[in-house]
Amino acid sequence: MNILLSHSSGEPIYWQIAGQIRSAILQGELAPGAALPSIRQLAKDLQISVITTKRAYDELEKEGLIDSVVGKGSFVSGGNQEFIREQQMKQLEKQIRELLDGCHSISVSTDQLIEWIRLLDQEGGK
Amino acid sequence: MNAIEVQGICKSYKNYRLSDVTFQVPKGYITGLIGPNGAGKSTIIKAIMGLVKPDQGSIQVLGHGAEQGEGRYKQEIGYISDESIYYDWLSMEQMKKIIAPFYPAWDETAFQRYMELFELPLRKKIKDCSKGMKMKYAIAIALSHNPALLIMDEPTAGLDPVFRRELLELLAEYILDDQKTILFSTHVTTDLDRIADYVTFLNRGQLIFSDTKDGVLERYVLVKGGKELLDNDVRREFVGVRETGIGFEALSADRGGTVSMFGDSVMYQQPSLEDIMYFTVKEARLRV
Numbered sequence: 001m002n003i004l005l006s007h008s009s010g011e012p013i014y015w016q017i018a019g020q021i022r023s024a025i026l027q028g029e030l031a032p033g034a035a036l037p038s039i040r041q042l043a044k045d046l047q048i049s050v051i052t053t054k055r056a057y058d059e060l061e062k063e064g065l066i067d068s069v070v071g072k073g074s075f076v077s078g079g080n081q082e083f084i085r086e087q088q089m090k091q092l093e094k095q096i097r098e099l100l101d102g103c104h105s106i107s108v109s110t111d112q113l114i115e116w117i118r119l120l121d122q123e124g125g126k
Numbered sequence: 127m128n129a130i131e132v133q134g135i136c137k138s139y140k141n142y143r144l145s146d147v148t149f150q151v152p153k154g155y156i157t158g159l160i161g162p163n164g165a166g167k168s169t170i171i172k173a174i175m176g177l178v179k180p181d182q183g184s185i186q187v188l189g190h191g192a193e194q195g196e197g198r199y200k201q202e203i204g205y206i207s208d209e210s211i212y213y214d215w216l217s218m219e220q221m222k223k224i225i226a227p228f229y230p231a232w233d234e235t236a237f238q239r240y241m242e243l244f245e246l247p248l249r250k251k252i253k254d255c256s257k258g259m260k261m262k263y264a265i266a267i268a269l270s271h272n273p274a275l276l277i278m279d280e281p282t283a284g285l286d287p288v289f290r291r292e293l294l295e296l297l298a299e300y301i302l303d304d305q306k307t308i309l310f311s312t313h314v315t316t317d318l319d320r321i322a323d324y325v326t327f328l329n330r331g332q333l334i335f336s337d338t339k340d341g342v343l344e345r346y347v348l349v350k351g352g353k354e355l356l357d358n359d360v361r362r363e364f365v366g367v368r369e370t371g372i373g374f375e376a377l378s379a380d381r382g383g384t385v386s387m388f389g390d391s392v393m394y395q396q397p398s399l400e401d402i403m404y405f406t407v408k409e410a411r412l413r414v
Contacts, residue, residue, distance in 0.1 A: 007320075010396060014340070043321075044298035050155060051323040051338050 017056035032078030129307035135183035149336035158318035159311035161328035167311040204268030208279040214253035229271035240266035257284035315399035347381040351392030366405030377405035
């Protein structure tokens with residue numbers, strides 16, 4: 001997993017970290033049980049404060065995506081497959097909405113869209 | 127737990143005074159002490175080191191009273207002064223031989239490693255060293271007795287940007303172990319924008335705030351807008367305003383209130399610690 005921060009994007013640093021770890025978990029790049037870097041190591045590597053890093057981990061813990069064990073570190077949570085599935089569906093839903101907006105703006109009907117999707121699916125691959 | 131507790135410190139000098147300064151330096155983190163020149167940063171640090179005796183108030187360092195004569199706890203402190211405190215006519219090697227025996231925990235291997243890392247020639251006389259080299263030497267000495275608390279007074283003054291970055295890296299490495307604490311005074315706040323956990327801001331001998339850096343940065347907002355929006359009531363909402371012929375720029379310490387007051391009529395930006403310091407200090411000068 002890579003974490004790349006932008007100090008000029010205006011998006012809070014802790015939010016960027018939480019977002020990037022979250023998507024690594026949701027996309028299965030980090031498997032349940034995988035160890036995350038320690039808070040202090042991550043703060044050092046990113047050259048940011050310990051408190052900022054801790055906040056990112058707290059956020060992920062609240063969402064049930066990671067577990068922190070005192071003295072051992074933080075791990076990707078295994079017990080929350082349902083939540084992960086839900087998050088993945090949510091992300092997909094967002095993309096579908098965008099797709100629908102795109103269709104409406106150039107007058108493609110929903111039926112046409114569905115037909116189009118079927119066609120692409122039958123062609124297979126990309 | 128706190129490594130340092132400063133409680134109600136007052137100290138009067140001829141031209142200036144520290145008034146009722148209270149703050150804590152939490153153990154395991156990096157705390158930045160910021161403020162313009164003459165804000166009282168060095169005086170506070172000297173008081174913490176027991177080098178200045180406050181008129182009022184108390185200071186606890188690693189659980190000991192700083193004003194007491196007992197100095198043994200100072201072995202646990204790596205202190206980097208803002209001026210060279212070494213004998214000029216000695217070489218760095220000779221000076222080290224004087225300092226090292228004071229510290230039972232002195233680690234000669236670590237010292238040699240730092241000297242090499244900082245590219246400091248052991249036999250060079252201290253008077254022939256540049257300001258940057260002297261600072262590096264002080265850092266090498268301070269880190270070589272493995273202190274629990276590192277107190278640095280303007281360590282990055284006189285350092286080039288390359289070494290400044292390297293120093294920040296060293297400091298982050300030093301607190302990897304969550305038992306170590308750093309107090310770091312500077313007026314170059316860009317050093318702290320990134321790595322500081324807590325920020326304590328002094329101006330004219332008074333405490334402006336002492337809080338987590340993230341908390342500070344979230345509370346303040348920088349507003350940019352057209353001049354027509356400014357009247358006296360609006361001005362009072364701000365910590366400081368900078369007005370030009372083509373608009374204004376102002377700092378607010380209440381992000382929520384400001385956003386609900388101006389809505390979409392102005393531009394909002396995340397201030398840096400430098401912005402916060404600039405507007406606060408500028409305004410204080412106008413009010414005197």
